[in-house]
Amino acid sequence: MPRIVDLSPKVSQGFMGPPSTNVGVQFEVRTKRNGPAYWQSAQVFMSLHTGCHVESALHCFEHGESIDQVSLERVIGSAVVLDLTPVSERALIDVSDLERAHKRLAEQHESIKAGDIIVLRTDWAQRAIGTPTYFPQSPSLTQNAAHWLVEKQPKCIGCDFFEEPAARDPGWTADQFVVHQVILGANIPLVEGLVNLVQLPPRCQFFAPFYHYAGIDSAPARAFALVEE
Numbered sequence: 001m002p003r004i005v006d007l008s009p010k011v012s013q014g015f016m017g018p019p020s021t022n023v024g025v026q027f028e029v030r031t032k033r034n035g036p037a038y039w040q041s042a043q044v045f046m047s048l049h050t051g052c053h054v055e056s057a058l059h060c061f062e063h064g065e066s067i068d069q070v071s072l073e074r075v076i077g078s079a080v081v082l083d084l085t086p087v088s089e090r091a092l093i094d095v096s097d098l099e100r101a102h103k104r105l106a107e108q109h110e111s112i113k114a115g116d117i118i119v120l121r122t123d124w125a126q127r128a129i130g131t132p133t134y135f136p137q138s139p140s141l142t143q144n145a146a147h148w149l150v151e152k153q154p155k156c157i158g159c160d161f162f163e164e165p166a167a168r169d170p171g172w173t174a175d176q177f178v179v180h181q182v183i184l185g186a187n188i189p190l191v192e193g194l195v196n197l198v199q200l201p202p203r204c205q206f207f208a209p210f211y212h213y214a215g216i217d218s219a220p221a222r223a224f225a226l227v228e229e
């Protein structure tokens, strides 16, 4: 039986989302008690870009596809893991870094095939997701690195860091969302906020089912992998 590896961080009250929203997860818990009887029902206010989530082209293209237009087939399938570790805070991951990780993959008799899901591993989310440093101190991708990934023709890209270098700092503008524009512009959905990638072999079955919101750019996901023992 394959083992399930949970790739989603636990999200609790106060878990920080992107600095542009800067509120953290706010649960509002309603309860009723009558003698021993108890009832609880919670609501949540948070950015949809908090923790593990899937995003579609609408995130940075006004007429791009919304998250409900991304079928589950596009976020479920055979995945290869590009191991970029060790990666320092605020590192800019360029084509040469991806090439090096791809060579590592070849040493393990694997390579990226068209239609694969590419998972980028830095272990940054493992250390910082949900904290105020996750977004500003994250490693990120260069625009050329994004082009390199798209040229491999993946059906989906997952990562464990915030890939947009310009948006690490306050005052960024929509036109600086260049990495997202390259990837989402190719209609490749992005799965962000992954953890536990250290537990994955070079190839595994990857799943990022997400909440079926409609008409917007993103939805929370509970990504996991199936790993052969």
Ligand SMILES: [Zn+2]
Pocket: 049, 053, 055, 192, 218
């Ligand atoms: Zn996002």
